[in-house]
Amino acid sequence: MxxxxxxxxxxxxxxxxxxxxxxxxxxxxxxxxxxxxxxxxxxxxxxxxxxxxxxxxxxxxxxxxxxxxxxxxxxxxxxxxxxxxxxxxxxxxxxxxxxxxxxxxxxxxxxxxxxxxxxxxxxxxxxxxxxxxxxxxxxxxxxxxxxxxxxxxxxxxxxxxxxxxxxxxxxxxxxxxxxxxxxxxxxxxxxxxxxxARLAEHGAAGSAIGLRPVQIITFALIFVGATFATTEVTTVAITKALGQPEAASLVIGVYALGSFVLGVVVGALSLKAPLQRQLAVAVGVVALTTLPLLFADTVPVLALAVFVSGVAISPTFITAFGLIERHVPPAMLTEGVTWVTTGIGIGMALGSFAAGWMVDNFGPQNGFFVSVAAGAIALVTVLAGQRRLATDDCDADRGEAVILAE
Missing domain, CATH: 1.20.1250.20 (MFS general substrate transporter like domains)
Known part of the structure; x- marks a missing residue:
């Protein structure tokens, strides 16, 4: 094979x-x-x-x-x-x-x-x-x-x-x-x-963040990043409340394992669906799998729920970067990819803060409500942006760089 x-x-x-x-x-x-x-x-x-x-x-x-x-x-x-x-x-x-x-x-x-x-x-x-x-x-x-x-x-x-x-x-x-x-x-x-080096080639006189697809993907991944960080913070709080703080590292490791495994599998497949639809499905799974986290009241159940919630993280990133490559001119590619990773980082910082506030004020389990809200916002963003993310519009999108830069 x-x-x-x-x-x-x-x-x-x-x-x-x-x-x-x-x-x-x-x-x-x-x-x-x-x-x-x-x-x-x-x-x-x-x-x-x-x-x-x-x-x-x-x-x-x-x-x-x-x-x-x-x-x-x-x-x-x-x-x-x-x-x-x-x-x-x-x-x-x-x-x-x-x-x-x-x-x-x-x-x-x-x-x-x-x-x-x-x-x-x-x-x-x-x-x-x-x-x-x-x-x-x-x-x-x-x-x-x-x-x-x-x-x-x-x-x-x-x-x-x-x-x-x-x-x-x-x-x-x-x-x-x-x-x-x-x-x-x-x-x-x-x-x-x-x-x-591609100095101002192919109409790339502006910034990549001026392109609508980059804006949509970056905004969506801010909230995907928030679900990632929220899971980590809330897991630490819940395991501590359950009297098993040492289990936090294991549960967080399981979260990354779920993402790693499915990411490797997706990379080995030749999926035929348009990339924007693949992104919508991946983000939809991210949003849907935040719901079981609300009911995880023991370490084994928490580990299982966290594993499931992590499976779509890597596929989301894979398709997001794939769309950036399709929509961003070669002379803007590194910047375009960086904006997406920046969005993830900002989301992780905001997610950590929001989850910490929820845990402090409403209890450990309620930190996962931040994940649910963030997942829902990410999904709505991607669904609303399907037309602009369609790769058939790639050439038109690349032309926006000049218009927005002027």
Missing amino acids: RNPYAEIFRASGTKGFAAAAFIARLPIAMAPIGIVAMLSQTHGEYWLAGAVSATYALVNAFVSPQVSRLVDRRGQTAIAAPMTVVSVLSFSTLIIAANQHWPAWTLFGSALLAAAMPNIPALVRARWTEIFRDRPELNTAFAFESAADELVYVAGASLSVGLSAALFPEAGMVVSTVLLALGSTAFLLQRSSEPP
Whole structure:
């Protein structure tokens, strides 16, 4: 039986840049929680740790698309290399500032500059697109990357916290920074697979966020990201209330496992339905499977409900990135992908806050109402945008970039 994943790695250079990208993107999961683990131990103040981590995450969410826009115009190496240097030096300064108890402003300043870190998931997807544009193998490549993202979020956060707890407070951030430097260097040195710079080609004079399909997908994935974060926060609260706090990591791992498994399966299939309909089905499943979470009152039932609710996450991401590739001009692709990942990140931040507020004010189980509401909004958004997401309208959409930029 043909293995579609083996087929995509037969293309020259794919094994090398995929491996390097996996290492380079680990800091995406390691850094935010690593900052909290480090500062909560060195300074003993969770508010400070959370504030510095939030500064990094939120600034990165808004700066990252601008960096990716420059990448599209000037090339990956020309822009990502200096931005990586800035980020590595800033993370290093943050680590030293924490260890030496420098003034608080140095912590916030370092975190702000560290947010210049390039969006590696967008860079690697741009390379896959350059190799397999308009070919079915691209869907498999996006599925592989979505599965890699899942592994990064599960392994990265655990690794960062575990290192800080087992060795010394700064250990997680030290390893995260080293991985960023080594992984990004290895990735950018592979110039043969780097997409060419496309300065204002094909009417791409504006920003990708000016395209209606990018707006629809990004807005929808803000709420999909919210369901992801809400599940994590509420699971921790429920397992603690049930007297089994140690079960939280297992349940959250099961959530990622459900997404990982179905994502791999979807990537191996050659689905014939239009991508916008695939996205509607995937988001519909996300919305529907939030409902059983409201009735999970034991750890085994919670684990089962969480596993089921996670199955459509990766398929949602796969089809969303596929639609971005169809609707965004090549000269805007990296920026377009980055806006979607930014939406997911914003949704996770908002979902965590909303779920925490619900848990504090109405009890652990009620945190899942945020998931239900977020899933419903995401589904309505995708259904309302079906006509604009239809890939037959691709050429018209690409022309919007010029109109909106003027």
